[in-house]
Amino acid sequence: MDSLAPEEIAAQFAAKYYADFQSDRQAFVQYFYREHSTLTFESNTIQGVNAIGQKWTEDFLKSAKHQITTTNAQRVPGGFVIVLVTGLIQLTEGDAPMNFTQSFLISMDEKGVFCNNDLFKLVYG
Numbered sequence: 001m002d003s004l005a006p007e008e009i010a011a012q013f014a015a016k017y018y019a020d021f022q023s024d025r026q027a028f029v030q031y032f033y034r035e036h037s038t039l040t041f042e043s044n045t046i047q048g049v050n051a052i053g054q055k056w057t058e059d060f061l062k063s064a065k066h067q068i069t070t071t072n073a074q075r076v077p078g079g080f081v082i083v084l085v086t087g088l089i090q091l092t093e094g095d096a097p098m099n100f101t102q103s104f105l106i107s108m109d110e111k112g113v114f115c116n117n118d119l120f121k122l123v124y125g
Helices: 006-023 025-032 049-056
Strands: 033-041 044-047 065-076 080-090 098-109 112-123
Touching: 006 025, 006 065, 006 080, 006 098, 025 033, 025 049, 025 112, 033 049, 044 049, 080 112
Parallel strands: 033 112
Antiparallel strands: 033 044, 065 080, 080 098, 098 112
């Protein structure tokens, strides 16, 4: 991760994150989160792989599709990268897409790149 520019890291991370979110939600959670990972979804904060997995597999998110608009990133001391993603999320085929923003504090371990922290927010208005 150190050899790539932050913007390249953000683009590659976001592409894999949202593609994996679409394909196999359980494998996605196991790959991108660890027991110490924390997710804030709207105003609800949860921690750990099981709790995060339960959130991402809730019925209203089962057919959600993301469209990435922008990615930005900055390096953080300690080998971390903060990533900000903006885009559209469509919960079901018949729903109008809604704006969202999601920020991640990512790092690497023996399994790969993972989310230490993940904050998801719908943007209304």
